[in-house]
Amino acid sequence: MVLKTFGWSFAVTALGLVAAVFYGGWTAFGIVAILSILEISLSFDNAVVNAGILKKMSAFWQKIFLTIGILIAVFGMRLVFPVVIVAVSAKIGPIDAVNLALTDKDRYQELVTDAHPSIAAFGGMFLLMIFLDFIFEDRDIKWLGWLERPLAKLGKIDMLSVCIALIVLMITAMTFATHAHQHGGAHVDKAETVMLSGIAGLITYLVVGGLSGFFEDRLEEEEEREHEEEEKAKRAGKPVSAVKLAGKAAFFMFLYLEVLDASFSFDGVIGAFAITNDIVLMALGLGIGAMYVRSLTVYLVRQGTLDDYVFLEHGAHYAIGALAVILLVTIQYEINEVITGLVGVVLIGWSFWSSVRRNRALAAAEGKAEASDDKAEVSSGV
DSSP, X not given: OHHHHHHHHHHHHHHHHHXXXXXXXXXXXXXXXXXXXXXXXXXXXXXXXXHHHHTTSOHHHHHHHHTHHHHIIIIIIIIIXXXXXXHHHHTOOHHHHHHHHHHOHHHHHHHHHHTHHHHHHHHHHHHHHHHHHHHTSOOSSOSSHXXXXXXXXXXXXXXXXXXXXXXXXXXXXXXXXXXXXXXXXXXXXXXXXXXXXXXXXXXXXXXXXXXXXXXXXXXXXXXXXXXXXXXXXXXXXXXXXXXXXXXXXXXXXXXXXXXXXXXXXXXXXXXXXXTOOOHHHHHHXXXXXXXXXXXXXHHHHHHTHHHHSTTHHHHHHHHHHHHHHHHHHTTTSOOOHHHHHHHHHHHHHHHHHHHHXXXXXXXXXXXXXXXXXXXXXXXXXX
16 A cells, blocks of 8 residues: 555655756755755645545546646646746746756755745745635534634625735735845845735635635535436436536646645745755655645545544644744745744644544553443343
């Protein structure tokens, strides 16, 4: 099971590390290894959240997520995205941006650093909406009941998460964005840029998330209708056509996963510049990490881990909320990537331990119930 799920990740790791040695020697090998670990530690919560969505999809779309999806994640976000940032911010062509990345790495890093406020605003708002919609939903299973119960009641107010997100964006634009961090330690006013980028992130979430939710609801309705038609067909002996809407629903859920992954990868891409400004090493290291995140997502789905450890999804969403806040704060202040990674690891580790304790308590309760039943049978002479 492990080899089947992580086989490609192991293969990509070996190829990536060998390529790093040929490209820049053992120093490059060490940099790529560190970047891989950084990406995995920062994106573990991404894997947990992705698993919650991916388990609703068929085996076919899970394979698409691991093939086409990984190409988008590795080449799109880890290689093309930093180049696009430079091209847009410096107002130059993509080819010139690539040449700049390969020939003038210091200038390339400066341009990416200067574009960080808009990246952080977009990604921060997208992730914040995911967190808010999660905590405002009334769920049967609650992790931090003292907090989640009142928030679930507040969640009955229409558009509350959007209003809170816009308020957070306004506060960010009026505080952190007015002294946004730039290369060389300088601070400039990026309030307008942050506001526009944050609104773009909010719109992206509403459009992609709304479409995926819409088609998912339609799919459920069609599946119910299909089930009724199958029952009628069995009685009449007639064939029934397949549900065509499943493709659309799966496609938009896949699109939502890709945008979600992109938002998670912002901090990893930006944080990688603290280790190296070589675009080749960055793509190798972050690409290896992205492969493990993808494989871990599928592993969690196939093992049913989220069903066994019910608070993991809660911990991952709290980590998302923390990451959203950290991204917005980094518009003005530098925060070490180790801190960002540890926040997510601690929250997910805490939720995992809470799940283990819950499972033990349920097992103990079931054991007592069975013992009581046995005693009752003996006393009744059965």
